[in-house]
Each structure stands twice: as C-alpha cells, then as structure tokens.
Amino acid sequence: MPVPISVTGFKNLAGDQNVHAEIAETASAGDWFSKMRGGGDVEKTSTTATMDVDDETATTTTATHDENGKLWGIAVNDLDFSYPGIDGAPIPGSEPLIKGMNLHLKPGSCCLLLGANGAGKTTLLKIMGGKHMVPREKVLILGREAFYDTSLTSSGDLSYIGGNWQRDVAFAGYNIPLAGDFPASKMLDGIKGVDPARKKRIIDALDVDVEWRMHQVSDGQRRRVQLAWGLMHEFKVLLLDEITVDLDVLGRAELMKFLRQECEERQCTILYATHIFDGLEKFASHVAFVAGGKLQFCKEMESIPSLKSRKPGALLKEVEIWLREDARLRPRKKKTVRKSLEQARNNGWGEGRLGSTLAKGEELRNGISQIKNASNAVMRC
C-alpha cells in the first residue's frame, strides 16, 4: 500500500538543512516529494484528497467513477503531455512537461491549483478545457472526453475562463485587448437560455455596469465583463486560470463568495490556478500542488495543519514554503554552449510548404533555404 503524503512532514522538513542537502543531491524532478518522505509512492498517493488510500476503496474507484459509483467532476488518468515542435511531433530528446499525472476531483470540490511559474498549470487547465488533444480517457470531465466531446463546452457544462480577453488583429499586432464600440450588455444579452435571476446575481456580484462601452473600459472592468460572460451558464465544471489578476479587493472577494456558493449549492467542480492568495483560505476545499511535471499532492484544506483554521494569510505562508522546497529540489539545467545560427524555421511568411521551408545547418549556410530572404523568417540558434 502506498505511503500517504504528509504535508505536515514536508513543512517540518523545511527547516532541516541536512535532509535537504542530501535530497537535493539525489532527487530528480519527478520524485523529490517521495524522496523527502522516505521513498513513498507519490503517483498513487497523489489522489488521496478524493480517494481513500485503503485497499478496499482503491479497488472500487475507476477512471470515470469514485468509490461511491459517482462520476468524477474532473478525472486526469496517468496523463503525459509534451508541446509539439513545428512538425507536430514532440521535440526529440525533450522531457514531457506533464508526466504520469493523476488528479481526481468530486463534484462540490473547490480546488486551488498551485505551483511555480512554468510548472504546467495553464497547460493542464487547457487540456482539461479540451484545447489540446490527448488520448481518450486520459482526461475526463463529468465522465466525458475533454477534447473529443465538444458538447461539454457547447452545452455550458464546462466553462474555461483564462488569460486576458484578447485576440490577434492583422496589421495591429498580437494580444490586442478585446474591445469594440458597443456596450457590455451587448455581450451579456447575447448569451441565450440564461436564467434572468442568475444573470442579475452575477452582474451584481461582479458590479458590472451594462452601459460600459467595451472600447473605453479599464482592464479590471473588461475582466469583470469577461467573468460575467463566462459564468452566465449554469456550468458543472469551471476551470479558472488566474482570473482575479485585474480585480480590486472587493471584486475579488465578491467573486470568490459567488463561486463558493455555486460549489455548495449546485455541487459544481471548480479548479482554480492562481498566485494571488488573499482571501482564498475561505474559498478552497482542496489544494493541489504541481511540480516537476507531476501532481505532488491534492489535499483537503482541513488535512493540512497550518491551513485547517483557515486563518487569513495562512495560505500565502504555506505555499511559500512549498515553492521554496520546489526551487531547492528542482534539478539545475546544465549550461549549454550556444552554437552559431544553424537552423531557420518558417513562421508562415516564407513561401512554399513546410518541408521546403525548413533549412538546417549546411543548407542554410549555403543559402539553399527558400525562407532565407523572407522578411519575417524565424531564426533559431
């Protein structure tokens, strides 16, 4: 039977320099938590927040259902993921960004997804949101395949709110804030089949003025409209990626209160990636921590001693310790000597098809590449 992860143990070890020195030498990205805990099986214990670890329940949970035969809100089953290179295949020799990840959340869970910059939180949320193709059954939302079952999003059962509301505009640039000379009401009234009482509740909670002109709003006001728009349908699973970044303190508090109510009253599943912790002690039912491409743990707030009391500021202190441990144990990348320019790739502006517009080494030096003279060719060292 796997050894359950103890977050307390992790915290206690945080002050022990000798233990760390030893672990830092021996731990690899994927197993540092288990090394700290004397070799416990991290993979199997990573779902203990939602699955009991005793043998009896372990045999009754499945990829789609929990031990009580109920559908998981979110189920990630042994997921591997790498971003593809220009040819659509994983870049040879590169480590997968996500390695054998498992995460299972029951309906009614309000889970914070935490980890260092670049840990893969956004990527994981996007995969759950059906934005990246992964093998069937690896990521199931309400028992349905995230990428393949488009009715998940079209029905409103799954809502993903992340990043800024922006788009690429030809001849203007990338990431131009979504704006237009029309009122916020035009966006919000455009959503069909919304209960008017719910609409009013959301607009009130986010303090949206439906008269706001979308080309004149501030970043925070645009964010409020974006959130109102994303929350309007009665979602069953909600994925949030750092959505409170532009909100003032009151806006954030009201939003968190609304989301918590949604979880409790309608038994939704919410997964929220963030680095902003103020006021979140009361919001979350679970905390999940990602590092080294893996889910290191997913625990109920009550099971983490320092978070049990839900004292304001407790989360920030605790997460800082986890992040410091992560930084300390993360394997250092070997410095590589940069070679002279030997590869150029077409970013779409060079003429010809993909194969003919890729040039490498000798070819490039001899000027054979068709994209050599393209004004917008991307040069790589």
Ligand SMILES: Nc1ncnc2c1ncn2[C@@H]1O[C@H](COP(=O)(O)OP(=O)(O)OP(=O)(O)O)[C@@H](O)[C@H]1O
């Ligand atoms: N489209 C992409 N193609 C290739 N690599 C990518 C792409 N998007 C992200 N990455 C890489 O994947 C890694 C994880 O990125 P991701 O945005 O998922 O991290 P994150 O945990 O959300 O970070 P942050 O806390 O900074 O938002 C990063 O190293 C990033 O460079």
